[in-house]
Amino acid sequence: MRNYKNIRTLQDLQAKKLELKVEYKLKQTLLVADGKTYLHQFTPAALFKKYVTPNNFFKVDDKLNISGTAMSVLLPMFMNKTIFKGAGFLTKAAVGLVSGKVGKSLDAEHLSGIFNSVKGWFSKNKEKKAKKFVDYGIPPDSETY
Structure with a gap:
């Protein structure tokens, strides 16, 4: 003590009470900011x-486009399992062909741009009350105050 x-x-x-209160608020603010920075990573x-x-995607040349190849396989599967779940064979085949072609044209730059735009929709900053x-x-009504 x-x-x-x-x-x-x-x-x-x-x-002294006011000085300690200011010191307490400053330490509280710094601790919360450090905690948020630590958890954000x-x-x-x-x-x-x-x-x-x-830069981390391996693109040796235009023929070996790993991200495009993966998207050309995963995008038709995703579309047929979710959006066109109850569709017929012809609809699923058409969706598979079209989404396969779209998936081949996607590369790392397009994927990161799509991710950032979707992330922007959900990460709206909300103002909080202080x-x-x-x-x-x-207590102020105390006799010792």
Whole structure:
């Protein structure tokens, strides 16, 4: 426990109380900011942005486009399993052909652009109300105040 020998009057006490309150708020703000920064680096979006970049995709030449080849296989499967679930054989075949061609034209730059635009839809910043300071010290109506 700290020893406050320099507090002699009520004004000194109130000044020290105000100083401690400011110090408390500053440390609280810094701790919350550091915690948010630390936790933000482990979110899926931050990990995706860190490891999945256009430079990390292996594109040896135009014939070996791994991201385009993967999308030409995955996009028709995704479309047929979700959007066109109850469609007939001809509709699924047409969707498979069209989405396969679209998937081949997608490369790393297109995929990262699509991801960033979808992420922008969901990451709207909401303003929060500032929390009121709660003081659990000496009540103002107390005789010792």
